[in-house]
Structure formats: structure tokens, C-alpha cells
Amino acid sequence: MTVQLQVEPRREPCHISRSSETHAPRALRAVAGFSLVTADLPRLVRFCRDVLGFSAHGDDKPIDEAEMTLLGLSGLGRRQVLSLGG
DSSP states (O other), X not given: OEEEEEEEEOSSOEEOTTOSOEEOXXXXXXXXXXXXXXXXXXXXXXXXXXXXXXXXXXXXEEEOHHHHHHTTOOSOEEEEEEEOOO
């Protein structure tokens, strides 16, 4: 699974007890995207749509050979874009 996160600096400073320094760590704002690998794309899409409330956008599209290699997969792959909310 691949996950893309959006982070932003926190508005309020954070004090560390072992140090007198004040720093502003980043706070998770949103999950921008994630990828799942499955042998049964239509079934995963139905589950995400019917159970989790995702919406499918367009038709599934082929995944190019270079990306399949990067994922450590052989053969052919397809991708379906899904979204949740807005």
C-alpha cells in the first residue's frame, strides 16, 4: 500500500520537557491518496464504493510496465481512481 499525506505546521508552539526549545512540529491535515494492490479490482471497487462510501471516477486504466516493475509486480495491472467526500 502507498499512502500520500498532507501535513502543515501546527499553529501553536509545542514545548519539549527535556529542552527549553520551542518547536512547531507538523500536524497531519489529510490523507491525500493511497494505493492498494489487488488481484480482483472490480471486487475492491465495489467494496470501497458500497461499504466505505467512495465514488469511482471514470473507467479503470492500465498501469504502465515501469510502474508495475517499481511495485515489484509482474504481468498487467489496472487502476481505478476513487474519491471520498467533496
